[in-house]
Amino acid sequence: MRQLSFLGFILFLIFLGTAAKSEITPQAKLGRELFHDPSFGGTIDSNKASGMSCATCHADFDEEQEPDGQIRTGHSIIGVRDRGKSQWAKVTSDMFERAAGGAGFCYQRFLQRIPERKIDPSAIPEAQAEALMAYFDYMSVGKKSPEVKLQSISKDASKIAANQILKINGNAKNGWKFYARACANCHAKPKKGGIGPQMVKSRPPANLQKRLHKIASYVRAGGYTMPAIGEEKLSDQALADILAFISSLNKRQ
CATH class of the missing domain: 1.10.760.10 (Cytochrome c-like domain)
Incomplete structure (x- = not known):
């Protein structure tokens, strides 16, 4: 009987976690739209747009647990906040959240084709940066941050x-x-x-x-x-x- 009660408690916790995950906030929903949008909510000049979006290089799921066969250049967005730092040297720890965990670099470098020497990761619109982080957090609920293994050479x-x-x-x-x-x-x-x-x-x-x-x-x-x-x-x-x-x-x- 005690074992059944314990099992019921575990199932209840799983239910709560699932319910919490299913409630996506308007801010996180905006972040999801931005993640897949090459115009980044219309904030990118069409003459400068490369046609890339965040989803071009990054998965919004755990690729190790849910492999889809694609080989992406970037890491999964799962656990972005837990990393606390970005692979991009221009994204320092004190601006990590303002730059949406490194997305501020990609926003200029890859979505707009701005030369690396001219990049300011904090130039990403603040409302959009917050929305992206909200989406990253939403997708990371109950998931362990995968190890990031990205090599960069000269x-x-x-x-x-x-x-x-x-x-x-x-x-x-x-x-x-x-x-x-x-x-x-x-x-x-x-x-x-x-x-x-x-x-x-x-x-x-x-x-x-x-x-x-x-x-x-x-x-x-x-x-x-x-x-x-x-x-x-x-x-x-x-x-x-x-x-x-x-x-x-x-x-x-």
């Missing part, structure tokens, strides 16, 4: 890494699968552009190896509006497979 280091990747024997068939999971979100179909440029031009490049080296370097260090994808997200072998896939399409022209 452009010089990325060129060295690209040299090593080009030496790996890539598999074009596997490369198409990885391209679909890691690249297609921004580069759409290989022969068509999207948020990012198309990977296969109408005419093959004069120096295909040089182009593949540039792609590999961009993947590892990032460039322009492209966030970096480290080896912890996309292995050297997987990247070599993607390059083999892109190479095979260029050779079919």
